[in-house]
Amino acid sequence: MQGRVVGCVITDAKDRQYRREYVCDDAGDKIVVRREDGNGDAVSIPKIIELDESLVAFFGLYSGDGAKGSEDRNEVGRIVPTISFSQKEKHLVRFAVDQFRRLFPGNIRFTFSLGEDSAYFMAGDGLERLNSYYLETTGSGTPATKALAVVRPNINDKDRQYIAEVRPDVAGTNEEHLAFYYQHQEAMEAIFVAEKTAELASVGIQPADDIKITASLRRPFKKGARQPGGSSRSDEIHLGGLNGVGELFLKMMHEIEDTALRDVQTSSQGLVRWIAKPSEVGQTLDLLDFFTNNPFGKINRERPAKIALDGDRLLGQWRRSSEIRLRRHLRIDPLWCYVAGLYLAEGSTPKEALFKMFGENPGAMAMGFTSSEGASLELMLRTLRKVFFPEDCLEAWKVKVGSQYFPELVVTGLKHGVSMLRGGASGDGKLRTMEVSLAIKQWALEVADAPLDGASLLSSEYADRYSHVEPTGSGVARIDFWASSTLCRWYFPLLMHTVFGGIVADPMEEFY
DNA sequence: AGCCCAGCCGCATTGTGAGC
DNA sequence: GCTCACAATGCGGCTGGGCT
Secondary structure: OEEEEEEEEEEOOEEEEEEEEEEEEEEOOEEEEEEOOOOOOOEEEEOOOOOOHHHHHHHHHHHHHEOOOEEOOOOOOEEEOOOEEEOOOHHHHHHHHHHHHHHOOOOOEEEEEEEEEHHHHHOHHHHHHHHHHHHHHHOOOOOOOOOHHHHOOOOOHHHHHHHHOOOOOOOOOHHHHHHHHHHHHHHHHHHHHHHHHHHHHHOOOOOOOOEEEEEEEEOOOOOOOOOOOOOOOEEEEEEEOOOOOHHHHHHHHHHHHHHHHHOOOEOOOOOOEOOOOHHHOOOEEEHHHHHHHOOOOOEOOEOOOEEEEEOOEEEEEOOOOOOEEEEOEEEOOHHHHHHHHHHHHHOOOOHHHHHHOOOOOOOOOOEEEEEOOHHHHHHHHHHHHHHEOHHHHOOEEEEEOOHHHHHHHHHHHHHOOOOOOEOOOOOOOOEOOHHHHHHHHHHHHHHHHOOOOOOOHHHHHOHHHEEEEEOOOOOOOEEEEEEOHHHHHHHHHHHHHHHHOOOOOOHHHHOO
């Protein structure tokens, strides 16, 4: 058997293609897929993969936090995907590992890589940890940092570049910082490998041949830390044994998204087939019952202060929060599951809070969502409207535009014979030119409609809730919307139940 | 509303092994 | 033993998330 996989991803506001020719062999209930050109790995994949709530949510999660691939050096506009995934929260790590194993049983390896700025070890918690490490291994505390020439007799180009850099707000010289880096590199790595190993063990991921844990310390003040003791940690999962199947993996993801977006039973290339129209698939949840009896329907060990039927809808209220109207029933359909994962990746709430909120006070929560792609926005809005009433789902929306796109803003202004006026001390604030602001609104509504056959929710229902343009930081123009934080206390428990309800009986006991 | 920085993910470098 | 191409690994820039 042979096949070809093609698809598009949008990154950096550019349409890019992925494309790969495969051959595959029948192997009972599995198929063995490999690249037609003979390179890469032979990968077994089940012939039929059941798309349950958690797997669909996983694809949503990957869509937000996973790597989509990098551009082929020989072919402009073509990306070659590598499967890797950034995630710090340990329960989500465990979740991702389980789902990857379901998709690719057999020859698959995991590398957990922990990155950190070594400035973390120069003061505060980091320095204390370095101290205890040296006390344990050598009997005395952290030794004084020696001269660079001693710890690093032969410097390379990267070192020379580092030494030439200028950091006006950091005390000490680059040579001293670099010496610190090389002298303590082994110790710093050992500390992180031990930490990650323990963390993985706490969620049931034990050392094994197919699991590798590494730490990657960066030169001081390079990776975001602005001062000694500052942290800029990154936790990544790289998958091995899957070379060549990245395109197929992305295609699975896009086909699932496609069925949810268009609400069709079979995806455009036939890779995904539901038992009925996606909007008619999945269990129906009674929200009155959920928030009264389900272990996931709790926050800080409490049930809502009020949850009552009012005609065919519900009125609900958490202690010290506002009253809100809810729909009585919710179908946990593919759209809902996919967005649950997507929100876990892209949402504005720290992930740890979502796991701890059942037994602890989560404090302030916020409901916000940013995306440069119309499809993600539409899916998110549709999801919220399944639980909440339309007018509560979106308070307002704005467009954030990065500096490399300012020429477009200026040209838009010129067309209208006006100049671009920016608010805020550093110009990051809201755009003050009405003509430009309105032109950008029109553009954003077109972006929101682009992936759909008809009009998007943003343009048909929420166009008048447009707030402003924000020429902030940098980056591709993107749409940002937010809703009342009251929604969080209803949406988050349902979201967590969707992803973990099938594998975790009581979130208060099993998380943290 | 305004602003900024740290984490995501792209890409450069290094490692590895097949082919000649 | 050398070369080349692909895989694995390590590093850091940019931007999207999030704080005040």
